[in-house]
Amino acid sequence: MGKMLSVSELRKVYEVKKTAFSLKKDRIKAVDGVSFELESGKTIGIVGESGSGKSTLARCILLLEEPDEGTITFSGNDLLHMGKHELKRLRKDMQIIFQDPYSSLNPRRKVFDTIAEPLLFHNIIKKKHVKEKVIEIFKKVGLDEDFLDKYPHEMSGGQRQRIAIGRALATNPSLLIADEPVSSLDVSIQAQIVNLFMDIKESTNISMLFVSHDLNIVRFISDEIMVMYSGKVLEMGEKDEVFYRPLHPYTEMLIDSIKGELFKKAKVDTFDFNDGCVYYPRCNSREPICSKEMPHLTGEKEHMVACFLST
Amino acid sequence: MGFADNNRLLNVFDLRTSFSADSFALHAVDNISFYIKKGEIYGLVGESGCGKTITALSIMKLVPPPGEIVGGHIFFEDRDLATLSDRDMEKIRGDRIGMVFQEPMTSLNPVLRVGEQIEETLVAHKNISKEESKSRSIELLRQVGFDKTEKKYLQYPHQLSGGQRQRILIAIAVSCNPSLVIADEPTTALDVATENKILSLLKELVSGYGMSMLFITHNLNIIKRLGQRIGIMYAGRILEQNIVDDFFNEPLHPYSKGLLASIFGIKGNEKRLKAIPGSVPRLSELPTGCKFHPRCSFAMPLCREEEPPIREIGNEKWVRCFLYQN
Ligand SMILES: Nc1ncnc2c1ncn2[C@@H]1O[C@H](COP(=O)(O)OP(=O)(O)OP(=O)(O)O)[C@@H](O)[C@H]1O
Ligand SMILES: Nc1ncnc2c1ncn2[C@@H]1O[C@H](COP(=O)(O)OP(=O)(O)OP(=O)(O)O)[C@@H](O)[C@H]1O
Numbered sequence: 001m002g003k004m005l006s007v008s009e010l011r012k013v014y015e016v017k018k019t020a021f022s023l024k025k026d027r028i029k030a031v032d033g034v035s036f037e038l039e040s041g042k043t044i045g046i047v048g049e050s051g052s053g054k055s056t057l058a059r060c061i062l063l064l065e066e067p068d069e070g071t072i073t074f075s076g077n078d079l080l081h082m083g084k085h086e087l088k089r090l091r092k093d094m095q096i097i098f099q100d101p102y103s104s105l106n107p108r109r110k111v112f113d114t115i116a117e118p119l120l121f122h123n124i125i126k127k128k129h130v131k132e133k134v135i136e137i138f139k140k141v142g143l144d145e146d147f148l149d150k151y152p153h154e155m156s157g158g159q160r161q162r163i164a165i166g167r168a169l170a171t172n173p174s175l176l177i178a179d180e181p182v183s184s185l186d187v188s189i190q191a192q193i194v195n196l197f198m199d200i201k202e203s204t205n206i207s208m209l210f211v212s213h214d215l216n217i218v219r220f221i222s223d224e225i226m227v228m229y230s231g232k233v234l235e236m237g238e239k240d241e242v243f244y245r246p247l248h249p250y251t252e253m254l255i256d257s258i259k260g261e262l263f264k265k266a267k268v269d270t271f272d273f274n275d276g277c278v279y280y281p282r283c284n285s286r287e288p289i290c291s292k293e294m295p296h297l298t299g300e301k302e303h304m305v306a307c308f309l310s311t
Numbered sequence: 312m313g314f315a316d317n318n319r320l321l322n323v324f325d326l327r328t329s330f331s332a333d334s335f336a337l338h339a340v341d342n343i344s345f346y347i348k349k350g351e352i353y354g355l356v357g358e359s360g361c362g363k364t365i366t367a368l369s370i371m372k373l374v375p376p377p378g379e380i381v382g383g384h385i386f387f388e389d390r391d392l393a394t395l396s397d398r399d400m401e402k403i404r405g406d407r408i409g410m411v412f413q414e415p416m417t418s419l420n421p422v423l424r425v426g427e428q429i430e431e432t433l434v435a436h437k438n439i440s441k442e443e444s445k446s447r448s449i450e451l452l453r454q455v456g457f458d459k460t461e462k463k464y465l466q467y468p469h470q471l472s473g474g475q476r477q478r479i480l481i482a483i484a485v486s487c488n489p490s491l492v493i494a495d496e497p498t499t500a501l502d503v504a505t506e507n508k509i510l511s512l513l514k515e516l517v518s519g520y521g522m523s524m525l526f527i528t529h530n531l532n533i534i535k536r537l538g539q540r541i542g543i544m545y546a547g548r549i550l551e552q553n554i555v556d557d558f559f560n561e562p563l564h565p566y567s568k569g570l571l572a573s574i575f576g577i578k579g580n581e582k583r584l585k586a587i588p589g590s591v592p593r594l595s596e597l598p599t600g601c602k603f604h605p606r607c608s609f610a611m612p613l614c615r616e617e618e619p620p621i622r623e624i625g626n627e628k629w630v631r632c633f634l635y636q637n
């Protein structure tokens with residue numbers, strides 16, 4: 001199995017004003033030195049709390065936003081050093097389902113055209129067969145023909161989300177980044193869509209990055225799991241390893257919380273600290289060393305962790 | 312009808328909201344009735360497209376045209392919102408009724424800092440000073456789980472993550488201490504830890520301030536933890552109304568049973584997830600009789616002919632299903 005995607009030391013920093021009228025800026029390290037490899041045919045599930053950098057990572061990988069540092073290699077191509085033209089050609093192979101489907105769908109375009117356009121643009125299908133193909137895609141995502149002529153605002157939240165999923169799958173991409181693709185769907189359709197992803201996984205060689213806060217679904221669909229916190233990867237490895245033998249206190253807390261145990265009130269210190277582990281202020285098992293430096297991600301590929309207490 | 316029961320904050324009665332096309336009308340909400348008591352969380356649950364959001368928008372009188380309320384009443388506090396003027400309605404929105412919209416990005420103003428957006432609501436409805444509204448905004452940001460609130464106060468919506476935006480909307484919705492909060496899938500984009508925090512906060516607001524809440528979700532587990540009563544919606548109708556604890560022990564409608572069975576849990580090594588067979592019918596081609604009968608494994612000939620009426624099963628419990636008719 002070859003490598004589909006490899007990301008190395010990716011960084012994205014946002015600057016925001018300190019106060020409304022000052023020139024001073026705060027730096028938010030949204031993605032802070034992330035490295036990983038995704039093999040073809042495999043799925044990595046990305047979990048982590050709100051604001052941990054999951055969507056920023058997704059946008060940077062597809063160059064929808066320019067990373068500040070790092071390299072991204074997709075199918076042997078160095079994405080950050082490519083001509084516009086070549087990049088455009090690769091676009092059809094890299095698709096994304098955005099977290100907020102409404103703002104990613106063109107409000108003035110009927111949803112039929114939203115899905116038909118990439119099919120025609122990339123010559124995937126002849127014009128006279130395009131309607132059939134679009135209907136087939138609609139079926140797969142559980143929408144019937146009634147919707148062909150609708151505009152996004154004429155649909156419910158979950159119906160729009162399924163249009164976004166259909167659009168991403170239309171061009172048979174080899175890499176799919178799905179940012180919370182099923183969280184706005186009810187269980188029954190969620191099941192249908194997750195099953196659809198599984199079918200595609202089995203019948204093609206698609207590689208996926210699957211961002212979700214629903215650990216049950218992540219566990220169901222992924223081969224590997226990556227745990228993010230504050231722009232960094234705290235733990236990564238094969239899914240059963242991470243699920244049954246979590247090494248990082250943060251991962252442990254996440255997994256406990258789906259077993260129904262209530263979120264334990266963590267210690268929170270409000271002081272600013274710069275050098276220590278990013279999880280230090282909330283960690284229940286911290287030691288003095290943890291406040292001094294950020295541990296590196298270490299270990300075998302099957303299971304890596306960035307924590308002084310586990311290594 | 313109306314204010315028979317003083318304890319009811321909201322009483323929706325035979326509400327029908329339609330989208331009319333050239334020759335026919337689609338009833339996205341079709342004669343639904345339910346009420347919410349003071350200090351109560353009512354869960355409205357159903358599959359995608361069943362009419363949950365349109366129900367919420369009807370109560371807010373924000374149904375997008377060509378959709379409109381074509382029948383029924385929405386009694387709230389001492390008025391019928393269905394017939395209220397736009398001007399009067401404006402005073403109620405944001406002040407007496409707060410709402411968390413389903414898609415956070417589309418309901419925030421992209422060119423205003425989030426702090427200012429919270430203040431705006433406060434200043435519009437409450438007679439308070441600039442300083443007061445600022446400190447109240449920062450307090451609200453803290454309550455919805457932000458650590459560095461002063462900084463968040465200064466950010467624009469596009470600078471926030473999906474979950475952060477959702478929390479801003481929650482802060483705006485509760486800012487004026489409304490008596491009713493309508494929350495449309497308020498936690499879908501949140502990780503478990505933040506979701507837990509937000510749910511506890513909402514619970515606190517309900518018990519601490521005596522707020523009532525209409526909680527719309529497709530996630531039955533949340534209602535199990537949070538709600539007192541539940542309504543199950545399907546194809547624009549409410550098929551079952553029940554008390555939460557009873558519902559999880561013994562759901563009444565066959566559709567409810569299917570929904571409960573498809574709750575996703577980690578079990579064994581299944582290769583595929585369980586789904587209710589069949590799919591939600593199109594609004595333009597609803598089946599005759601009970602709208603669920605094509606997917607129902609208990610369907611009888613009668614179910615194809617007539618739509619079952621409401622059948623009371625006990626106190627605050629009813630179902631629309633012929634299995635319960637005698
Ligand atoms: N354009 C921007 N300008 C400034 N800050 C930003 C911008 N985009 C994101 N951020 C910040 O970067 C951090 C990471 O955001 P991101 O959207 O990647 O989080 P996320 O993990 O996807 O969270 P969620 O689960 O809530 O969607 C957040 O603190 C966010 O406020
Ligand atoms: N502007 C519109 N014009 C025509 N039909 C509409 C319009 N808005 C919504 N609908 C239809 O009304 C029905 C109910 O939509 P609603 O948004 O209430 O669903 P929902 O239960 O909130 O679903 P979801 O869980 O997916 O958000 C859907 O079938 C939808 O397609």
Ligand SMILES: [Mg+2]
Pocket residue numbers: 054055056099179472473474
């Ligand atoms: Mg995100």
Ligand SMILES: [Mg+2]
Pocket residue numbers: 156157158363364365413495
């Ligand atoms: Mg909705």
